[in-house]
Amino acid sequence: MPSYSYKVNSNGSGSTQPMESEVEVVEESERGHWGSKAEFLLSCIGLSVGVGNVWRFPYLAYENGGAAFLFPYIILLVxxxxxxxxxxxxxGQYSQLGPMNVWRCAPIMxxxxxxxxxxxxxxAIYYNQxxxxxLYYMxxxxxSEVPWARCDPNWADSNCFEVGGIYPCSRYNLTAPTLTVNCTTKNESSASQFWT
Structure with missing residues (x-):
C-alpha cells in the first residue's frame, strides 16, 4: 500500500497537497517450525549422539579406568x-536465530x-568420509568375492594369509624345527591387512 506525505508548496501559499512517495517493502520469510515434538526431540538426539558416542566412548572408558572414568564423566556431564x-x-528456540547470530546478545561471545x-x-567432512x-564397502x-578375501600383492606383505588357504610348511620353516628356532611368525589374515 503506498504511503502519502504532505509538504508545503514551493509558492509560499502555505496550502498542502498530498504527494505520493515510494516505499520499499521488505518481506521477511517466516522461519520454519518443528512439525511435532518428536521431530524436535529426534533432531536433538541426532545432534548429541554421534559416531564418537557409539565408537569412541567405550574405548575411552576402557583406556581410562572403566568405572573409575564414568564417575567424573557423569559429574561433569551433569x-x-x-x-x-x-x-x-x-x-536457539527463543531467538529463532542461527549459531552465528544468536550470540549477538553478548558480543564477547x-x-x-x-x-x-x-x-x-x-x-560434516569427517562424517561424510x-x-x-x-557405502563403498557395503x-x-x-x-561374489570380496577384495579382502585374498592376499593382493599391492597391499599385502609376506605375513598375509588367506583364511581357509593351504600353505606349505616351507613357508614357515617348520620342516626341521629345533629348539633354537623361533617359530612365532606373526601372521595376519588378508582382511586384517586390508583394513590396516
Whole structure:
C-alpha cells in the first residue's frame, strides 16, 4: 500500500497537497517450525549422539579406568554438559536465530558462534568420509568375492594369509624345527591387512 506525505508548496501559499512517495517493502520469510515434538526431540538426539558416542566412548572408558572414568564423566556431564546444552537449545528456540547470530546478545561471545559453525563443517567432512567408506564397502561386500578375501600383492606383505588357504610348511620353516628356532611368525589374515 503506498504511503502519502504532505509538504508545503514551493509558492509560499502555505496550502498542502498530498504527494505520493515510494516505499520499499521488505518481506521477511517466516522461519520454519518443528512439525511435532518428536521431530524436535529426534533432531536433538541426532545432534548429541554421534559416531564418537557409539565408537569412541567405550574405548575411552576402557583406556581410562572403566568405572573409575564414568564417575567424573557423569559429574561433569551433569554440571557442565547438560546446562550448556540446555542454554544453547533455549537461546536457539527463543531467538529463532542461527549459531552465528544468536550470540549477538553478548558480543564477547560471538566467537562461540563462529567456532560452532567451523566445528560443524569439520564434523560434516569427517562424517561424510565415514559414510562414504560404509557405502563403498557395503556395496563391495555384495560381490561374489570380496577384495579382502585374498592376499593382493599391492597391499599385502609376506605375513598375509588367506583364511581357509593351504600353505606349505616351507613357508614357515617348520620342516626341521629345533629348539633354537623361533617359530612365532606373526601372521595376519588378508582382511586384517586390508583394513590396516
Amino acid at each position: 554440571l557442565i554438559g547438560k546446562p550448556m546444552y540446555l542454554m544453547e537449545t533455549a537461546l 560471538q566467537g562461540v558462534g563462529v567456532a560452532m559453525v567451523v566445528l560443524s563443517f569439520i564434523t 565415514l559414510m562414504a567408506y560404509s 556395496f563391495g561386500s555384495f560381490a
